[in-house]
Amino acid sequence: MAELGRAALLVALGALAFSSLVGGFAAWSGRRRLVLAARNALVAAFGASLVASAVLVVALASRDFSFEYVAKTSSRDLPLLYAVSSFWGGQEGSLLLWLLLLTGFSTAAVALNRRLRIELLAWVVPVLATIALFFAALLVFLESPFQLQAAPADGAGLNPSLQNPYMLIHPVLLYLGFVGMSVPFAFAVAGLLARRTDEWWVVATRRWMLAAWLFLGVGQLLGARWAYLEIGWGGYYGWDPVENAALMPWLIATAYLHSIMVQEKKGMLRVWNVLLVILAFELSIFGTLLTRSGLIESVHAFARSPIGAWFVAFLTLTTIASLALVFARLPILRTQTKLESPVSREATFLYNNLLLVAFCLTILWGVIYPLISEAVLGEPITVSQPYYNFFLRAFGLPLLLLMGIGPLIAWRRASLRSLGRTFIWPFGGALASGVILVAAGAGSSPAGLIAYTFSAFVMGAILLEFIRGTRARAALSGRPAAASLLSLISLNRRRYGGYVVHSAVVLLAVGVAGSSAYQTVREARLLPGDTLAAADYRLRFERLADRQAANHKRRRAILSVERQGQAAGTLEPGKNVYPVSERQPLFSTEVAVRTNWLRGEDLYVVADQINPDGSVDLTVYVKPLVNLIWIGGFVFILGSLIALWPDAREQRRLALRYGEAPVAITA
Amino acid sequence: MAGALLAVATVVVIALPFLRAELAPEDLDPADERALAALAAAEEHDRALAALKELEFDHRTGKVTDDDYRRLVGPLRRRAASGMLSPEAATKASMQQFSASESSFIRVSR
Amino acid sequence: MLAVFLLYTSIAGGTPQLRPSQLAGRTAEVTIVGKVVGPVSGDARRAGLRFRLQDVEGDAKSAIRVVYKGSVPDMFRAGRDISLKGRLQGAVFVGAPGTLVTKCPSKYSAKKS
Numbered sequence: 001m002a003e004l005g006r007a008a009l010l011v012a013l014g015a016l017a018f019s020s021l022v023g024g025f026a027a028w029s030g031r032r033r034l035v036l037a038a039r040n041a042l043v044a045a046f047g048a049s050l051v052a053s054a055v056l057v058v059a060l061a062s063r064d065f066s067f068e069y070v071a072k073t074s075s076r077d078l079p080l081l082y083a084v085s086s087f088w089g090g091q092e093g094s095l096l097l098w099l100l101l102l103t104g105f106s107t108a109a110v111a112l113n114r115r116l117r118i119e120l121l122a123w124v125v126p127v128l129a130t131i132a133l134f135f136a137a138l139l140v141f142l143e144s145p146f147q148l149q150a151a152p153a154d155g156a157g158l159n160p161s162l163q164n165p166y167m168l169i170h171p172v173l174l175y176l177g178f179v180g181m182s183v184p185f186a187f188a189v190a191g192l193l194a195r196r197t198d199e200w201w202v203v204a205t206r207r208w209m210l211a212a213w214l215f216l217g218v219g220q221l222l223g224a225r226w227a228y229l230e231i232g233w234g235g236y237y238g239w240d241p242v243e244n245a246a247l248m249p250w251l252i253a254t255a256y257l258h259s260i261m262v263q264e265k266k267g268m269l270r271v272w273n274v275l276l277v278i279l280a281f282e283l284s285i286f287g288t289l290l291t292r293s294g295l296i297e298s299v300h301a302f303a304r305s306p307i308g309a310w311f312v313a314f315l316t317l318t319t320i321a322s323l324a325l326v327f328a329r330l331p332i333l334r335t336q337t338k339l340e341s342p343v344s345r346e347a348t349f350l351y352n353n354l355l356l357v358a359f360c361l362t363i364l365w366g367v368i369y370p371l372i373s374e375a376v377l378g379e380p381i382t383v384s385q386p387y388y389n390f391f392l393r394a395f396g397l398p399l400l401l402l403m404g405i406g407p408l409i410a411w412r413r414a415s416l417r418s419l420g421r422t423f424i425w426p427f428g429g430a431l432a433s434g435v436i437l438v439a440a441g442a443g444s445s446p447a448g449l450i451a452y453t454f455s456a457f458v459m460g461a462i463l464l465e466f467i468r469g470t471r472a473r474a475a476l477s478g479r480p481a482a483a484s485l486l487s488l489i490s491l492n493r494r495r496y497g498g499y500v501v502h503s504a505v506v507l508l509a510v511g512v513a514g515s516s517a518y519q520t521v522r523e524a525r526l527l528p529g530d531t532l533a534a535a536d537y538r539l540r541f542e543r544l545a546d547r548q549a550a551n552h553k554r555r556r557a558i559l560s561v562e563r564q565g566q567a568a569g570t571l572e573p574g575k576n577v578y579p580v581s582e583r584q585p586l587f588s589t590e591v592a593v594r595t596n597w598l599r600g601e602d603l604y605v606v607a608d609q610i611n612p613d614g615s616v617d618l619t620v621y622v623k624p625l626v627n628l629i630w631i632g633g634f635v636f637i638l639g640s641l642i643a644l645w646p647d648a649r650e651q652r653r654l655a656l657r658y659g660e661a662p663v664a665i666t667a
Numbered sequence: 668m669a670g671a672l673l674a675v676a677t678v679v680v681i682a683l684p685f686l687r688a689e690l691a692p693e694d695l696d697p698a699d700e701r702a703l704a705a706l707a708a709a710e711e712h713d714r715a716l717a718a719l720k721e722l723e724f725d726h727r728t729g730k731v732t733d734d735d736y737r738r739l740v741g742p743l744r745r746r747a748a749s750g751m752l753s754p755e756a757a758t759k760a761s762m763q764q765f766s767a768s769e770s771s772f773i774r775v776s777r
Numbered sequence: 778m779l780a781v782f783l784l785y786t787s788i789a790g791g792t793p794q795l796r797p798s799q800l801a802g803r804t805a806e807v808t809i810v811g812k813v814v815g816p817v818s819g820d821a822r823r824a825g826l827r828f829r830l831q832d833v834e835g836d837a838k839s840a841i842r843v844v845y846k847g848s849v850p851d852m853f854r855a856g857r858d859i860s861l862k863g864r865l866q867g868a869v870f871v872g873a874p875g876t877l878v879t880k881c882p883s884k885y886s887a888k889k890s
Contacts, residue, residue, distance in 0.1 A: 003668070003670060007670025008670065011670070014677070018681060030694050031693060032684075032694070033684040033685055035695065037682065037683070037684050040683055041677075041680075041681045198706045198707060199710055265717065265721075267711070379795060379799070380794040381791040381792065381793045381794065382793075382794050384791075410722075410730045411718065418729075418731055468728035468729060469724075471728075472724065475727070525823075586851070588851050589851050608848045617822040619848065
């Protein structure tokens, strides 16, 4: 079976080499049938990748430990779902997943755009194929998932903290996001190669970028939730290079989604948008490099895996090539259109872009700083939370404010009088909430207070948009409010989907502000009978309890909780002990969380240590409003889906504009 | 062996365009100056129309005052109107391009 | 542009990352990265967890004494690679609470504490 897997990868490699090289030649020399052949090769590569993936899945499901990879990433007692998910748990498998997704997306992109003029697709195919070729080459020559060995009795297994539903889908979602960014990139580069200056590539890939951005965002939120519940340090984002690896392309994609609206309305920022798409793609490659090569933690990681060097080479080559191409096309891309007014919606989008890109570059700088400082000063210097949090506030708060200002300003130009009229309610609301918040004690954290008042402003602005829009719609159509609201959203999916996403960001901001700026932390060592007070809560350590589960032992500290004098259930933080033959047992901290949905607050308890004398060391966090973050996640999905929803009228108009007029692509 | 089968299937798939009777001309025609200019004009027309729609909506929802509206709507309408000629010209230009480079046999197949 | 970035990092400041063998005589706050050498004794929530730390790629000669108070990640044990922020006090490296991070041997990132 490993034979078939290896053969499938070889076939994929061959097909991709054909698609890339011959496809490039075909596009350049304008040969139709050769272009179609290259396109077919790309699709065939997807087929081959599917076969290779199937082989790996079967090997994992059947715990075939003669596969080195299967032995490394799973074990006999691992539930089937987790054994199969080990597909992407290691280096080789995750590369195969990347290849599978990339060839799959390429096939979908080609299929969904089959009405496009073939001259355009001619260049898209070799670009996508070249990227996929890189991954296929890595798989065939360096990191094959189909290496065989003398089968050991059992595999190495999966770290217990990774055995939960979040970790099942978190990597896949991130990959869908990362790989998804390749499609807009390929279309943009194809447009440049074909010397096109029109909007075809923006229009064709807008939903791709939106979908990739959605996956990346949800993937990160799931990762944050996992970290919050599993790792037990009370936080959900640590500014670790690996976390930042996913955040950076997401920020750039956010900027891009806004600035293409400016390009659509005014025809400006064309060069900027191409650069953004290139940056998003390169950052997603950089992101996958960071998560696998350990590049940043220590430069010595290079010695441990040569793959890092290849990724850096690929990254450098594609960046240089793309930038050179942009430079070469600069004369035809540049437009003379200028911003009509610094007080217009276009301008706010521009400021939003500048802030997002600046924030992303700041994070990038923080991530590579150890490498640079090592090269320049001789020793690596790392930056951590204080650095990132400072800039999160410096860039994030103005961005929050802009989210409220943007919708209230008209396109093109806004006079001060109209501004005054539209701003007055949200501004007033924000001011009022600010006063109330200070009275409630929120003044203890100025940044938190600002975040709250800005959030109130934004929510006010968004609500106003919905109300005014519904009223206008109702006046036009004469239908009742609910129907008007629905038709309003349906006719302006991007705008109102965007407003819903903005609300999600507000929820996120409030959740983050509440849980970090206004949290309470208490630590104590308790013997049975002792109590610990934190904010409104009192916890009493009743006793220790040991229970046996399928493959582990559960040690729990039973705590009874009281809130403001009322009994509020029990919490059982503790540790799971997983015996591993011949080695020290594995521990995993099991956090106990009590969620108060009404107040969005979490009572979060970690049993740091269960001591031989029967005492337990607890750390208790009271995190106000933290659950708004997860709720915000759902609102984010809703808003993105609204914006993503296909619009038949729009599709028809665009097919007419950029499609093949009388002749269709055959075979 | 399954691997060999896969390889053969792949080669066949790749060679398909050469095995079928081809209906369209072999040489691809990259969009020339005229077609691109027509496309740009069409996009510009789209923009003007969209801007007009936005202005109406913004005015109705109160973001744009009556004065501002009166000031802005005139030039926008003129822009949109002048662009009216372009879509037709654009279609004409592209049609000319297609018929010039093709044989008389045109078939729509989807 | 570069000046702006340099300004950035000087605002928040970073800590140098060293190996135990490089620590001699440096008393400023640093992050050390190394391999835990047993025996591991003590109580991280009382007097402190005590262990030795050697270079990841080195040998026991480079090992330094470490004492750490704070929460300890689940993956911590002798033979694991960790990173820890703190400063050298006398002959012992004193770790700052909450900064002990173990490096996961798998593809996934370091587990934080």
